[in-house]
Amino acid sequence: MEAQAMVICLHDKSVIETYLRRNSALHIYELGDLEDFFWPYTQWFSSEDGGEITALFLMYYGKELPVVLALADGDKQGAHLGQLLAGSRRVLPRRFYASLSLGLASSLAPDYELASRGPHLKMVLTDPSRLSCVNTGQTVQLTPADEGEILALYSQAHPDSFFDPRMVETGYYYGVWENGRLASVAGIHNCSPRYGVAALGNIATLPECRGRGFATQATGRLCQELLGEVQTVGLDVRADNAPAVACYTTLGFIAVAEYEEGMVTSA
Numbered sequence: 001m002e003a004q005a006m007v008i009c010l011h012d013k014s015v016i017e018t019y020l021r022r023n024s025a026l027h028i029y030e031l032g033d034l035e036d037f038f039w040p041y042t043q044w045f046s047s048e049d050g051g052e053i054t055a056l057f058l059m060y061y062g063k064e065l066p067v068v069l070a071l072a073d074g075d076k077q078g079a080h081l082g083q084l085l086a087g088s089r090r091v092l093p094r095r096f097y098a099s100l101s102l103g104l105a106s107s108l109a110p111d112y113e114l115a116s117r118g119p120h121l122k123m124v125l126t127d128p129s130r131l132s133c134v135n136t137g138q139t140v141q142l143t144p145a146d147e148g149e150i151l152a153l154y155s156q157a158h159p160d161s162f163f164d165p166r167m168v169e170t171g172y173y174y175g176v177w178e179n180g181r182l183a184s185v186a187g188i189h190n191c192s193p194r195y196g197v198a199a200l201g202n203i204a205t206l207p208e209c210r211g212r213g214f215a216t217q218a219t220g221r222l223c224q225e226l227l228g229e230v231q232t233v234g235l236d237v238r239a240d241n242a243p244a245v246a247c248y249t250t251l252g253f254i255a256v257a258e259y260e261e262g263m264v265t266s267a
């Protein structure tokens with residue numbers, strides 16, 4: 001059995017940021033959550049060795065169900081993070097959603113069980129020149145007035161989305177309309193000019209409108225707008241979602257890490 005690490009609760013943004021900057025591409029979501037808008041809903045737990053952070057994970061309480069992000073850069077950091085998770089049972093809720101580097105779910109056993117949704121990819125935009133090849137003429141910026149249409153689209157195309165209507169107020173939601181209805185949407189989970197990162201999310205197209213390039217257009221327009229504000233743009237996608245992975249690859253994204261996500265429940 002792995003040794004359990006002493007669990008430390010962090011409150012200093014600068015300390016957390018320094019650790020996350022070791023691999024900004026892997027930690028885009030966490031860096032964005034340092035923004036004042038998200039910060040009150042976060043708890044950060046770490047382990048240390050000689051005063052240096054060896055592992056860190058985020059617990060986010062901004063949704064009805066808590067979300068844990070526990071991602072490691074390499075085997076050594078993964079071992080430290082596994083030990084940290086093993087020692088964190090007293091601070092973890094009985095039920096939460098999690099994004100975990102591959103192999104970390106075993107660190108929660110036997111007290112917790114993961115209902116995995118399978119392998120996922122973290123992708124980062126590395127070739128923005130490809131965005132200029134996308135015809136975004138059909139795309140429009142969405143506003144809070146479009147909330148009803150957005151919710152209707154997600155109910156059909158992405159019912160398990162993490163959409164919060166407040167996200168549209170950022171101005172970083174774009175869509176494609178067809179015959180008076182919203183056919184496709186691309187938006188963000190967070191965007192932080194201060195920390196230079198943006199995490200795309202809630203990208204969906206009505207089932208009957210798929211295969212026509214609408215998501216590529218909306219996501220391409222969104223990325224063009226974001227690159228005026230941030231330096232690093234990333235997203236998460238199921239590894240077996242071949243059409244989505246192909247769309248993001250066309251736009252200049254590459255996979256930088258594989259992980260799994262799913263519901264975690266106390267055994």
